[in-house]
Amino acid sequence: MSLPAAFLAEVQRLIPADRLFDDPLSTLAFGTDASFYRLIPKLVVRVESEAEVVALLTLASRDQVSVTFRAAGTSLSGQALSDSVLIVLGDNWNGREIRDNGAQIRLQPGVIGAQANAVLVPFQRKIGPDPASINACKIGGIVANNASGMCCGTAQNTYHTLAGIRLVLADGSVLDTEDSASVSAFQTRHAPLLQQLAELGRKTRANSALAARIRHKYRLKNTTGLSLNALVDFDQPLDILSHLMVGSEGILGFISAVTYDTVPDHPHKASALLVFPDVEHCCRAVTVLKSQPVSAVELLDRRSLRSVQDKPGMPTWVKELSPTACALLIESRAASQSLLHEQLAQIMASIAHFPLEKQVDFSEDPVVYNQLWKIRKDTFPAVGAVRQTGTTVIIEDVTFPVEQLAEGVNRLLALFDTHGYDEAIIFGHALEGNLHFVFTQGFDTAEQVARYDAFMQDVAQLVAVEFGGSLKAEHGTGRNMAPFVELEWGYDAHQLMWEIKRLLDPKGILNPDVILSHDPQIHLKHLKPLPAADEIVDKCIECGFCEPVCPSKGLTLSPRQRIVIWRDIQARQRDGQNTRALREDFQYQGVDTCAATGLCAQRCPVGINTGDLVRKLRASAANHSTSATWLAGHFAGALQGARLTLRLADGARRLLGAPLLAKTSETLHKASGNRLPQWTPAMPQAAAPIQFHAPITDARPRVVYLAACVSRAMGPSFSDREQVPLIDKTQALLEKAGFQVVFPAEQDSLCCGQPFASKGYAEQADSKRQELIDALLKASRGGLDPIYCDTSPCTLRLLQDGLDSRLNLFDPVRFIREHLLDRLEIQPQATPVAVHVTCSTQHLGESQGLIDIVKRCTREVIIPEGIHCCGFAGDKGFTTPELNAHSLRSLKDAVQHCDEGVSTSRTCEIGLSHHAGIDYHGLVYLVDRVSRPRVL
Incomplete structure (x- = not known):
């Protein structure tokens, strides 16, 4: 069913066209989050202000149009998807305000969690939640999912550290609990709503059995369903409403700001890894550690340890552990080193009577504890990296009462065997009885879906019924666990959640089928395909961790979205569908606007460099190989041509003036289909050719100066206060530090190959690279002299595929750090x-x-x-x-x-x-x- 015409017309008047997306490529790209579901929105709206959200919700309420809010889309349970209208946050939701010397911080929903902590570093404070996705997820999602993490526990999650909230309800009304005028106006206009919330609270507290069940559930880590603890923890309706919003996953309203009471971020820490002979001893140790001064206790079963034992940098002893081994990774933090040492002694004394198979003692050395944490953090991607192409990685998230943790772990392991999930692993936040289990699953056939359903039915019965635990500890209910909310909570509590939903969203327009659904099969619908696309990206789990570092995100596509589209194109082509229009759109959105610098690989849990895929696609379309070969063979002439072009451009600037040239250049650039470069006042002038001097024999150490081709061609811009070219400045600094500077012979003919590689001409790129290496060997006297490269991209290009071991190549930073600073005042x-x-x-x-x-x-x-x-x-x-x-x-x-x-x-x-x-x-x-x- 299409969206109402009146709604679309109003939205188009309200939101600029460049922030509305309804084309097939964009809606498919936004139809994916980190979960194993996919819903294709009919319209994606990028909002930049609360006023726009208010107006959109008013229209949606009027026309009964369903809407879903998305921050970063790193959620794992399908709560950030829509087949109607998806509202995503734009750039202007990044506000933060530090209060009371860091004791509180007010944040807008677009702030990435790690950014919030970064601004609190000077105060030795942090926000309480610390989800594993904190470098990518945003505050809006952290609050809406009541995310926690390894060190957060239950005491420091958003619910318990909430100091204030600003929200927008389904009807477009706004409440800021920290603004007395807003509170007063809301109380006047929404008196019946507040009265009903207060009454719900009174009835719930009066129902002793229900109230006891709610208190029990929230002694555990629990994000299944709505935050019913708000009804027993508070009696004031505004407090109830504020805390109901936490963990509501967008089904009750939009969160436009939140204020946290921050928690201490102690500077001194140490970690240890203790390996117990079996699950029972390991879990009994957890119950002891719960009363000790520990900040994190992570459990890793033998399967988890086995999944990472062959990874580079892993200690060899990991392979040698017994089949039943189970480990605890323990961290303790303190305000001072002396206090930390006292805590470490106390912790170890408390568990000294437990048998250990292997022990890595507490260490404050970052090298040691980072390696220990790498074992823990590599477990999830390790499963993702070995899965069969076409399957997805599912990470589930349950809580057992801590005193029953050992039995719970063993029962889960038995379920893996029963349902044939041989690759499944268990790890988790042991102090809270919170276990993550990771397994791979295909959804291509009815048999695969049935297997998954049978397994989840058994998991639900085991965790929620037999153990009275939580089916979702911190990943949110989403559509994944919506059918099981009543099983876990019981009829009365489930009906209470529906009553709250109808009270705050009477028309049911906010994120339908998330948390609460009338469809008992909703967890088996809209399952996301992950078809083979290219071996470079087939291991992508579409988590979105790559997105914050991508320069094109928000302009065109992010790395995750590039992979989503390319997967779809490949699948359609295999099915014989016509993909011409989609490929044409993808050329600009996915290929032309990809910087291909590979930062995405640094954030990717499975190490995917989406730029490698883009370079491969460029190579397949590179049809000027003869010209590239000619250029490679006549590089000195090409460099002279570049200098001439820059001189002509500067002559035009002198003739026309900078403003007119910039405007004219922009027009010509667009008219040429982006083939003509665009001139700006920062455009460099031509650099003079290097003046070569033969090396002399003296007492000074020699350094070979590799000037990149851009340094040889491009001098300062006309407006730059520094008019000394980079080569001259570098040579002067090296000589000031006492070095004799030597240049390779025929330097204008040399190139690392990067310009060719970026255009898809790998053969020519490799040829130029080897030619340069040979010249550097000669200039450095067979590797005797260090080589200084003045541009870091060229250094990286030379090092990436393995440099000749005889050469000692430095980028500017490393050479200055290692060779110049000691020689300079x-x-x-x-x-x-x-x-x-x-x-x-x-x-x-x-x-x-x-x-x-x-x-x-x-x-x-x-x-x-x-x-x-x-x-x-x-x-x-x-x-x-x-x-x-x-x-x-x-x-x-x-x-x-x-x-x-x-x-x-x-x-x-x-x-x-x-x-x-x-x-x-x-x-x-x-x-x-x-x-x-x-x-x-």
Whole structure:
């Protein structure tokens, strides 16, 4: 059924067209969240203000149109999907306000959880919830799902740390519990609603059996159903309403702001891994640890440990554990080191009588405890990485009473065997009796669906009925557990939830079939296909962890969405369907606007680099191989041509003036179908060719200077206050530090191959790379001298596929850090400097190194939040400037107090300078300015 015409017409008047999506590609892309369900919305609306939400809900209520809200879409139970109208958060939901020296923080729903914690670091505070997805999930989802996590337990979840909330109900009415005027107006206009909530509370508290059941359920970790504890914990209707919104998964209203009471973030911590001979001893130890000063206790069964034992970096002893082994990963935190040591001694004494098969003692060394936590964090992706193509990874989330944890674990293991889930593993937050179990499941046949249903029916009976536990501890009910809510809660509690739903959403327009559904089969419907697409991406579980670092997210597609679309295209083609229109749309949305820098791989649980898929697609469409070969063989001439083009552009600027040239260039760029580069005032002038000098024999150490082709072609822009070219500045700094600078012979002919690789010409790219390696071997005297590469993307390109072991190659950050700082006296400047950590610097592992160097050179360092990739992506800043503009849309505000920015890529600096309104330079400019030779 289509959406009502009157509703669509009003929405189109209300929301700009560029924030409305109803085309097949976009609706399919947004029809996926991290769960194993798929619903294709008829309309996706990106909202940028509360007023827009109010207006949309008013219209939806009038026309009885169902709506679903989505923040990050990392939810696992199908609660962020819609086959009607999907409302997604835009950029303008990122507000945060720190109060009372960090004791409270007010957040809008678009703030990523990790960002909230980052701004609280100076106060040694954090928000209570700490879900595993905290680097990707947003506050709106954290509140709406009452997310918890490894250290959160039940005491520090949103429900228990809620200080205030601003919400919008289904009828468009707004309540801000921290605004007295809002409260007064709401009490006046919604007096009957508040009276009914108060009455529901009184009736519930008076029903001793029901009240006792509610209190029991929330002594456990529990997100099954609505937060009925609000009715027994509070008697004031506004308090009841506020806390009912927590964990309501969008079925009661929209959360537009929340205020948290923050919790301590103790700076001192230590972790240990204790391996017990069996589940029984392991779980009995948990009951002892529950009263000890521990911040986290994670259980890993033998299957979990086996799933990661062959991964790189894993200790060899993991393979040698007995078949029945069961481990606890324990963490303790404290405000001081001395207190931490007291706690560690107390913890170990409390469980000293338990037999252990293996013990890794408490360590405060980050290398040690990060390795221990890597064992725990790699378990989920380990299952995802080995699953059969076409199947999905399901992670379920139950709670057993802690005193029955051992029996619960063993009964779950027995169910795995009964239903043939041999790959299933169990791990979880043992202190709360909260277990996650992960298994793979196909939904291609009726038999597969029936197997899944039978297994879940047995799980529900075991957990909810036999053990009185929770079927959802922290992942939310969604549509996954909606049919089982009554089984877990009983008839009276289930009817009470329906009564609350009808009271707050009388027309049933908010997220239907989530938490509460009249369809007992809803958990078996709208199951998401995961067809084979390409071995590069077939292991994708569509979790969305990649999205925060993607520069094109919000402009076109995110990595997750690229994979979703490509999977669908491949499946349609196999079915003989015509995919021409979808492929044409995907060319721009998925291929042309992908920066292909690979940051997504760093966030992906199974290590997928969606950029690799995009480069493969570009290669398949690359039909100018002869031209690429000619260019590779005549690279010095091409470089001269680039310099000439820049001179002509600068001549046009002198003739027409910068404003007119920029406008004319933009027009020509669009008219050419993006083939002509777009000129901006940050466009570089031509660089002069390198002046070669023969090496001399003296006492100075030699360094081979590999100047990237962009450095050889591009000088400073006409408007840059720094008019010394990068090559000259770098050479001067190296010589200041006492090095003799040597250049490879025939340098203008050399290239790392990156320009060819990015366009899909792998053969030519590899040829140029090898040619450069041979030249560097000669220039460095067979690897005797270190090699300094002035651009981090070129360094990464040379290192990625394995550099000749004789060569010692450095990017600017590492060379300055290891070879220059000890030779220079640094006098830090007072003015603040903005830092952009390029994608390549992140891949090289030098992010903190860059930041630390800049901190030595200036008293204030600004690192703009949320900008992980500038989107310039080699030459895309010229050919697809909207990608660069979108990625850096928040940069200018973030660096408005800076006079300069630093980076390690000349092309990135062009886009950064243009969009920041300040000049960005290579790191060497700053280091040179604040340094002088150290007297040795």
